Amino acid sequence: MKNDSVYYLKDITAPETPEPGENPSPWTNTTIIGKRLPRVDAYERTSGSALYPSDLLLPNMVYGAVLRCPHPHARVKRVNTRPAEGIKGVLTIITGTTPEADVWWRNEDGYRSKLFDPHCHYEGEAVAAVAALDPYTAQDAVKVIQVEYEVLPYIIDEERALDSDAPRVHPKGNLVDTESYERGDVDQGFAQADVVRERPFHTRCEIHTPMELHGCVAEWKGDTLTLHESTQGVYAVQAKVAEALRLPLSRVRVSGRYMGGGFGSKLKAGKYTVISAILARKTARPVKLVLTREETYLAVGNRPSSHMTLKAGVKKDGTLTALQFTCTGTGGAYPAGGVALVDWLIRDLYTCPSVKTECRDVFINAGPARPFRAPGHPQGSWALEQMMDELAEALHMDPVDLRLKNIPTVSQGRTGQPAYTSTGLKECIESGAQSFGWKAARQRNKSSNTGTLRRGVGMGGCVWFVGGGGPPSTIIVKLFKDGSVNLNMGASDIGTGTKTIMAMVVAEELGVKLKNIQIENADTGTTQYATPSGGSKTVPTESPAVRNAAIHIKQKLMEMAAEELDCDFEDLEFEGDEIIVSSRKEQRIKITDIPKLKKQGVIVGVGYRGPNPENKSVNPFGAQFCEVEVNTRTGEVRILRFLGAHDSGRVMNRLTYDNQVFGGITMGIGFALTEFRVLDTGQTGKMVNRNWHDYKLPTALDVPADMKSLPIELDDPEANNTGAKGLGEPVTIPTAAAIANAIYDATGIRITETPAFVPHLITRLNDLAKEG
Amino acid sequence: MLPHFSYIRPETGSEAMSQLSDPESFVLAGGTDLLGCLRERIFPVRKLVSINGLAQFHGITETEDGGVRIGALTTITEVETHPLIQNRFPGLARGASEVASPQLRNQGTIGGNLCQKPRCWYYRGEFDCLRKGGSQCFAAEGQNQFHCIFGGDGICFIVHPSDTAPPLIALNASAVIAGPKGKKRQVPLEKFHVLPADDLHKETVLNPDEMVTEILIPPPPPRTRSTYRKVRARRAWDFSLAGVALAVHIEDNKVVNSRVVLSGAAPVPWRSKAVEDVIQDRELNSKTIADAAQAVVEGAEPLEHNQYKLPLFQGVMEEELLALTNQA
Ligand SMILES: Cc1cc2nc3c(=O)[nH]c(=O)nc-3n(C[C@H](O)[C@H](O)[C@H](O)COP(=O)(O)OP(=O)(O)OC[C@H]3O[C@@H](n4cnc5c(N)ncnc54)[C@H](O)[C@@H]3O)c2cc1C
């Protein structure tokens, strides 16, 4: 794996932006940044007036629906659309033989297929599509299209994908790739160890289930296509659609001001995007195509399952000597990062001189993966953090102490082992443990754990592979003569509060009230180029550029003020919305009173994102702690409390910060306790739990009321000029492993396979009881 | 999306009954289950007969003999929160409180809850399974972790999804059923649901032209305690993996009479006579409870992926009986 081939930039071209001139150092004091402020668009979002793509109603708009292959592996022999054509309200039907739909779709790593590929490699592959006057007719029409399939043998078990008799997903065979990494000498490391442990771990496939379904509204005006898409990155969608439809980029406008969550599954366009564009062209009407929930379970991404083995060696004093890790995973039917970053924590999180990893990515006949909040990391954490606890127990050491013994200051997994610009791992673990009351809780549980309700505590640490952000980013801020501001930014606000934070940066610099800042974002037609909002990099990427743009305005204002007040530029400083002469404090002028601004009407400031420090790595860190109660009669697990201590540099907005921590923990609880895809192995190969009821997301009752967010706010002047690092992904990395460790602490049972739910636990508890 | 159907909202009971005599017509109560079935096109539906205009089928009243009458249209929430139920039949109140989610409890009715369709994911999905008229039970050799351990008889392995039926059966309740031409019959709820071996294509004894109008619960014998306990994969909005409804009459520390009904165990709410026999006339001490835990899984026939239900039922049984003794 290349260290810096970041998944959210994969296959994306990005421009180079100029370096900002002078890079200011991060603020020492702030008045707005860091506050607990509600979102600037909270009213719109909660009142329903915010228009998400799914809400959009355009004049003359019609609706699309997609017919999907019901088999895990099949060849389309014939499609008879006639029964659908007869339905009143059906406007057009497109299939693999429709000339306009004869379009190539590029998958990753050189694999390409047709938009409607006759060779369907997974259940849910698109076979045909319909546009109709209303969404119900479109769905009905899709149901009556007759398709003759040649059903082919399939493979859905990744552990058997490389067997010689396994059906081949692609002619080249089922191995996508094997990624290896090695440093030091693990054999020697194990030889030096006092304790060596080895254990298999397994995590199940998890499905993205954002609130807003995947989809878009496509509209042609002449030769120009406008797409209103629920996406994390409008420019990424533009690129993919322009490529597929062979359109000039300038003729594809993508807008996505509001979107209802993606978690990585909306980093790019989907086939549905292109299909809606084709339907819109054929019907000469805007087409809304929003997938059904069932379709999204099959066809628009997942967190790959992984089968891992981890062997670890440690000395008596707790120093790790060697880690050896293997993993088999699958991104489904096309290359989709089936093992991407699963080994990263093993390579990077704890100090260890000798590490060897080997990850095998295989094809199976199931829906392709897409990046899922901290790709690979929760899986690797599931293995590593449980192993750390196992080692600690063997050494009679507190799990916290064992981790503290192995805190690195350099990114060991990267070539050249660059230092981190800042690392709060130690503080996260120490302060987290303290605030959680770790030692006392462990003690208390040890002495009181005799009944059938057993309590236990568990924890885990984390680093996130990226999270420092970086260029390119271009921001334009316009200050009007009345002191109000337009902020123009290409980035999407995927629900994390990006817009709010950027407005706060402007307010911090220019003394403008938040309510006087209007934000234009996520529109290739009107906003500047931005990379997709993913990888926990949006704040560290965009906020420095926003700050630079605001500072650019400030400089222009000071030049105007210097002229007006007839003093030296150097003698001026900003205070709120006023400029004052440092040497004569009584001399001051309100920005809006500067005559030149009044005359000009507007000042335009441009900000660019400066480069990251050379030979340094910018990463967020964290540690999470939890307490659980296990009913040993039934195997029920109740999470009593959680604490997330995260170092993501500066806290930009405490409210949205805590939202991320709680949301990440909630998602991690789902990964640990309730969520998994079930395929009909040995029979039809189809997914059986493709709905919101059978695929179980955690509910409010599965998440503890007692959740604490403890920011570990370290200065990081090297990272960027706001000192912020990413947060959205690290917050879900150690959650599941911490829960598994707590279950072990409570019961002595190590759950190595997700989900840790009643069926698994009761079986293990029963075995344990039998063993006596 | 939904198939085409006609919708009728009769004003009188007799009109409702005559509408129901048409083939492929269905009673529509809260619609929480039926609409999902329509969307998935699980069975053909030509007519929906909404009974929501029939006020007489709504509400909870005390009967002369000290029992309770629950109209079929009474919502689950009303059952859960009604003082009569809470005081006299806490097991039923508990069962109702364990149903689905608050929204579904507000909308779903007790009649619909008893008559709801199975939740087997093959049945609800795109699988042409035996119960839907196909040639194969996919659960038999497939993903059967949430299926039954009793009563499948090698045919169909659904579990009955209701959380109100087990406590109702434990309380010896019966259903009043109206049929065409003013006909009425009363069926003990214990005999209301149908095993696959008896009829694979229906879940209740109702004929297509019949409907449940009310549930009658007889007055509880003095010193009867009723409880319901449900274990599920997540803590809300989820069906039972294993549940136990108890109505136990204890005198002088001894079990005089008991009814034990399991959810999540069988295609029908499963009365565990084995447990009842074991605890009959005995004190609920640890030996009795251990014996009861053994008895609850006696004769179970678990499938490949639901073996865990055996220790689970044992654990739940133990816990519930112990809880009874602690209350005493
Ligand atoms: C997501 C989800 C989760 C659920 N979880 C649970 C759970 O945990 N526990 C649980 O017990 N239930 C659960 N349910 C089921 C829910 O309780 C039932 O859907 C509800 O009680 C049905 O009542 P209704 O009035 O909406 O019935 P409807 O949907 O109107 O009808 C359901 C069926 O019963 C028939 N019917 C309705 N009333 C009568 C009558 N009076 N006479 C004859 N036939 C009738 C209808 O024709 C239909 O076939 C869940 C449902 C959903 C959708």
Ligand code: SF4
């Ligand atoms: S258990 Fe019953 S409903 Fe489920 S697949 Fe088998 S026959 Fe169909």
